[in-house]
Amino acid sequence: MPQTEPDLFREQLARAAALMRKSRHVVAMTGAGMSVESGIPTFRGADGLWTRHGPPPMDGFKRFREDPAGWWQRRVNRQMDAHMIELRDALVRAEPHAGHHALAALERAGAVQHVITQNIDGLDLKTGLTNLIEIHGNRSRLRCVGCGQRTSLGDFVPTEPPEPCAACGDVIKFDTVMFGEPIPADTMAAAREQIDRATCVLAIGTSASVRPASGLLWIARSNGAAIIEINPAETKLTSICDVVVRARAGEALSELLELVAQEKSVTGHRPPGPGSDVRSGACAGTMNTNQS
Template sequence: MSNNRDCRSDENVLTVTAKAVARAEHVVALVGAGLSVESGIPTFRGPGGLWTKLGEPAMNGYDDFVGNPAEWWRKNLDQQSEPERTKFREAIDNAEPNPGHFALAQLEAIGVLKHQINQNVDNLHFRAGSSSVSEIHGNRTKLRCINCETRWHRNSFPGGDITLSSLEDILGKYPACPNCGGPVKSDTVMFGEPIPKGVLAECFQHASQSDCMLVIGTSATVYPAAGFPEKVKASGGFVVEANPNETSLSKIATHILRGPTGVTLPALVSKVAEIIGGSG
């Protein structure tokens, strides 16, 4: 762990950072794919990442869904159509929360972390025990109506399990919302798809209240999420970056914790809990 503005020992850097976090009134975490790497889920853009191998998805993916949801569902459910994406989905399905996920849940439990703006679709944040979370890119374990934004867990969709064979029995050959009749898709936000209005409003609300933003495991290249730390900094707050590598946001970070987030986050949270008198 190190701070590029401070040459003191790692332990001192950790203590200084923890004291600042403990004093903050509205701590918000902006979380990216790097947090889940230690759970065995590859990043999108990093070495070995899905898009590094296949290239980034077409920007008209959402338009394709809206234009022909039946065809989108057929391709989405066909595991043989895109083997690399199937491997990526299997990695998510088989993953378990790591110490970094549990550390954020603990930081929320002791009353310090007020909210997560989470860019991951893997659901590991909830499985670790976090509850105050905005999933700005959606959640792979859920479905969503694109009209009314109603969400369901995949295993509790009123229309039953969605499979290639079940689609043949559905009018229109794609699942429809039982509330408004709108097309239902995976909750993950596609390229070209607007972020659901309710989720985006929640993110902006917490970012505007934040006086400390923890930037964790993200390359900070995707907006609007990448703009939240800049907003906090411009409003007089401070940014803590926890990332193994330097990013475009390193230059505005007041405190930097270098190293695996499965190591740095538990150490930070333990120190914060000690400072505020919280329990393990």
């Protein structure tokens, strides 16, 4: 008898849960597909911001460095690219969805040790997730280009360019990584450490096409980590995945949480591993300090 779609979904989930259960260090990497269910538009794709508004210049960071005061002035006066205004307005309204909450619950259950997000919306932080690396920064923080010091934006809406960094005198920008801007070294090192420790990586809603973040997935693979893809569409990553769950993040993660919780109640515990050891906590602490 041919497999029905619900059968296939169940089978994919069961295989993913089994892989996670036997893996001692599970790292989840989330992409734009995770945020889209919170109403945050993607850049690419049929309804993407760039498809509708045209692609932005790919040298945004260079332009910022050449004229930071002008950049901030345009930002203050809302003279930004149309896609940036639409994105900003969506970010203000966005709340975590069931998938964000399920991911945080998987972390609490010890089934996921660390999350690397490519999203800048900060929605993971609203769920109580603790071991988080925001590899492209966070829209609600400012960062010094020189020394990398981060400060919370809070409710502050800039009406003029921020003062230069009190520590080193360099210019201040949003923490969000711009086009052409290197990922801050501390963030990249923390992400690489997690990828090198990973025995299993969940690639959730990522097209695996934005470098250098996407390269981490191939590093994980070459390290021997199992790769589980959760994505409604095929991606560049699909061919190297051990398990593919063809579903949106919200549904797949909610179901996965139920399955993993069931398995935990049967087995009583997860296999011990370095997932909860000191290194993990130290890494999270470093990131949290820098990002606060």
